[in-house]
Amino acid sequence: MMKRCIAMALSLCILLFGCADNSSGDSQKADRRVTVEGTGFRVDGKELWFNGANTPWNNWNDFGGTYDPQFWEEHFAQLHEKGINATRVWISCNGEVGIKIKEDGSVTGVKDKMWEDLDSFFAIAEKHQVYIMATLMSFDHCKDSNSKHQRWRTMLQSEELSQTYVDNYVIPFVKRYDSNDYLFSVDLCNEPDWIVENAECGQLPWQDLSRFFAQCAAGVHRNSDVLVTVGMGMVKYNSDNYSGNCVSDEVLKGFAGEDAYLDYYSPHFYEWQVSNWGNAFEKTPKAFGMPDDRPVVLGECPAVGLQKAGKDLTQCTESAYNNGWQGVFPWTSNGVDDCGGFQEVSPSAEHMYQKIPDLIFPAGKG
Template structure:
């Protein structure tokens, strides 16, 4: 198990999820598969559509959804690589499955939306759903074949994505109870079903630090409080406790980190919107997410879905995942049914949805900076936004002067802090703007004595400026740090989305995109500073582009998504080496 903690990594503390030590609530949605006319649930390694998923992640972010649950195997027709003997073969390092998964993870990082992969579903053993249903039934009931899945798929997957924080954790299987309940699933022996997934849980806990769960179909399989309404002798108790999991596979690592029962209105037990975790599950020792639920309003049952999300949080739950499939054709949920609830929850609890963006974070850090003048290259505007109290911006020795930052999206700003060098402003204003055209003054000081300026405000803006009217010394204006604090008013940075075609704007054009060897950057009216970041935010290239166009060599770069930034514009670049 890895122990290094990465920024935005989800951890478990008692019965809560946390990010960087702050609680998080999963304001979530099911996006189990992609849209196709046939509504087939298989897409990984079959017909992965980057454009579809880019649009999906964009609207997740725009509607303050911080987690999406995605099915990876679907019905098992294209993954995992099951052979005629019902063993799992390993994928090569460049297999299409890994390319598809890498693309999903890159989109998650771009839009700051967690993924909870769901590996298996009961559909894989269901006659009429899976081409290989007999193979999967055989695998689940044989220890050697189980081991081939662990060794050749699950463990390589865990190793590949362990250090990526945007995979929140792992959902081993969607509603495994159908495998022993339903005739078309073969009425499999429940012991072997549970043994297989207990072995999978142990593997996750041995090879990964990410939390693991099982998405059970009904609360009667997660709780002793509701008996067995339809007479299933396997119901009426929590079969997913540590002791229960270890009874199927004798290993200290055979346990779940959190519970994720599903709830729909057909269940004759009241839901999380009106019962606490203790009342529903009979215990409250682990985080609990409602792993799947009706994606819309049900006035006769729980009222609005907004009420469902908020009441679930107030009752102690740690997330709700509203259901919709890509075709919205099953009557159990729609985008228009879910998005009002996720937006309403965010408006009520923004710091629970994006704890890493809370008001204690300097949102100006590392953002594009501009100034009326610069004393020298060693005192560029960016030095006021680098988080380093030893570097600074310094202007020319004249009045007036200004410096501003582009936060790259609208924020509800609550605090602005200026740390002045000895060359400070006697008279200055702090101004804000949403369009970089019309500026409003939120603070004025006409008798400043230097030192630190720390201002409380309540204003929505994208751009924040210090406008100096009069210097206090013979020197220019100089700031060690220019900090801005607040919460975003939308779910994601305002990147300019790109597809597979040439991308143009009045500022920046990238051709070709995707690129293999070189990409031409054009559209510069004058010389411009350019930075290129990878999906982790690491600068991989930094240079000054001349007016007209310039060529960037990407032939040695790893395949993936990058961001090209110049001024206040950020464009996505896909490299396909």
Template sequence: MKRLTSAILTSLAVISASASISAVASIEPIPYQPFEAPKGEGTSKPYLTYQGKNVYLNAVNIAWIDYGRDFGNGLNESRVTEIFDDIAKNGGNAVRWWIHVNGTQTPAWDGKLIAPASQQKQTFDDIERALDLAAERGLYIMPTLWSFDMLSINQYGVKEVAGNNFAFLTNDEVRQSYIDNFLNPLLDRIAGHPALIAIDLFNEPENMTEGWFIERENLKGQYPVTYEDIHKTTAILSAAVHKKAKALNKQIMTTTGSKSLVMFMVDGHGGTNYYSDERMIAYAGDDAPLDFYAPHYYDDMDKKGTWSPFYHHASFWNLDKPIVMGEYYVDPHGFKPADFAYFDNEVGQQNLCPRLVHNGYAGGMAWQIFDYQDKALDCINKGAQALGVKVEDFVYPGMTYLNGMKLSSDFGKSKYLNQSEATDNLVALSINEPAGEKKVYFKLPVDKAEGAKKVSFKVKFPQAARDAKITGGKFYMKDAKWQWNDAKWTNIKPNEWKTVTWKMKKPLKGANELGFQFYGKAEGGAFQGEFLIDDIKFSK
């Protein structure tokens, strides 16, 4: 323990001393504070064992690159390679990556049953290729089959598949068609792959039973899934994976991403372990138990640290399997907290990954690459140092960190925004897009926009952007229910300042995301350069 603490303190001291680097530009780092987390009688090992190796998962959630479309449409190898290289460079060794998500793209259906394996081939090809790319870099992948979004009927395309998805959760014949036509044929191809650390069966499935979700999706009695449906389906899938592994004489581990460690995976402390061996066996027989637990932790249940893995040793929960924290925020400006101060002990976002190492967990998977790439990479970098892995300190790219603003892309590498070298009063968006369709999102700080009825800013981009068929864009907003709303299209001429404005019908309240989508037509060529932004205003 003393060696780990020393390593963490040293790594953080190096970062704190680098004042000229933007690694901590707008966030005052919280120095690592050693904390003797309370222990219990649990026998959770601080590692997984796969193919004879003991592995701590120092990992990042990819979650998705193109929501719900990463597999089955041809793999975006250039972006995947970039992500994998960044993770490996910073001492990470694994990713968690969603496969079906909401089921709008995969798996393929034939009426009310899963279509034959021949119709799933592209998805199988993409998953296997991703595993190959990971193995080339010494990384593991934990594919997540399904998410609670499978009943999110307000998401595009879900209404058309929600009935089938609900039947999958409740009907033995439909589940068996999934096992026969998707799961088993997939495992025939990837079982024993050196990069396949485990199959994660669900992402936060319990959400489908909760009032906020039912209200958000306006389900009104449609698709009344229950805990029993969810946990029975989990057990059946886990048993199917293990039976196939035995038949192939391969190791394939299973887990699931419950939304809460204590609420759904611990007996006591106010929770119930719905995924205990006893319960899994009761649903689906001796092959059903999970190999390890992979719950999520978000500090939004008013538990004041009493359910936190950052303040409790893994043994505290009295479990007999390894615990990998499958999700947790690492960006203090994200949707939920990532800095904590409970029990007279502060844990800053840069200390979260090391704290899981120190507290005896078998891994941590930071949330996530799409929106929080820099913070996620910084976290695993510190986690690697806590594990004794030699890596260079992570340095945030660009000149400065602009509080609350973000840049992302559906198809390219546009992800950095900085203060312009010409003047500190301008924001420079670093655009890097390949030939083809372009969707780049300049995301604004929703906390600063709360209550506004109008948002505007000035933008200027070069002729080369217009030559690449980037002709303008539109404001968009994801409301409190994550529903997409957008403004009218705005045409932007090159080399001229253009003020873009969105006058909303009512004051902005509780939005989850607000920004401007720049768009380029599919026939456009590649573009790399800067868009300049000035005079951002929120008016009430």
């Protein structure tokens, strides 16, 4: 927020006193910060559509662990070449490295190695013009198989302990990278639905998770220009048409005040969901059950497309675009499982870039 105030003051000075010295070229640099206007995204005042991907990890728990800058350098160059303008990356896969959490569930900070890795990572993202949806945690943090699962469950169930997470991880993260416009968003948790539904994740109540998300969202909005979302595993918990929107403005603001809200929604969609809620690609977000008062993207979907329906990713993505989804982030660009990889993602990305180039790189591809 501070940098926005400075930019506005500079613009006013230029209007009042004439053109500033632009010998450095800075005055000609387009503003790359993603903002929300109504139900769409904007960059430098122009419409933006996310021709996205998921690159969740190269090595599980990359940051603070076995981070390989060469992989990210080469892969982001590939994504940019194919017209992919954003990807979703897990900053912490299961909380076993990087973040310092004590046995009592209090979070005391982030290890230096994690910050060093992230500094490198965000510099690479900016270089290659790849916007990052940074997923700060996952249901995996709470799984029985995770050595620190009880610490994470304890933290989530306490307002006081959750605030240590916000104060010592979330806020330092967004403040550190707020000046890098390519951190466009934080995704507060990957598929929290499973923390509620699955015994192996503790089956914690939505009351605790919604309150936790409210605290996190308020912390982000009070300290940065970074957008906020939650990557729900299914529309079921993101819609008043079904089990109720557990991250609605009403719910979140009820816990943490006016700064507690999501800037956009990012439900996940896979073919197993069709029998319950229909085919998201072939419906508008509203018809699929999503609120229609802000942008909605598909935060995950299979890179292989809908195999039972005989639709490849290119067909699915174009259909989503035509139905008003503001972006598609297929899982994954680097083939971490059997849902597809670069071979499936790149033809779809190239097709969309050829179709709507000015919406994908509205400030110029470079």
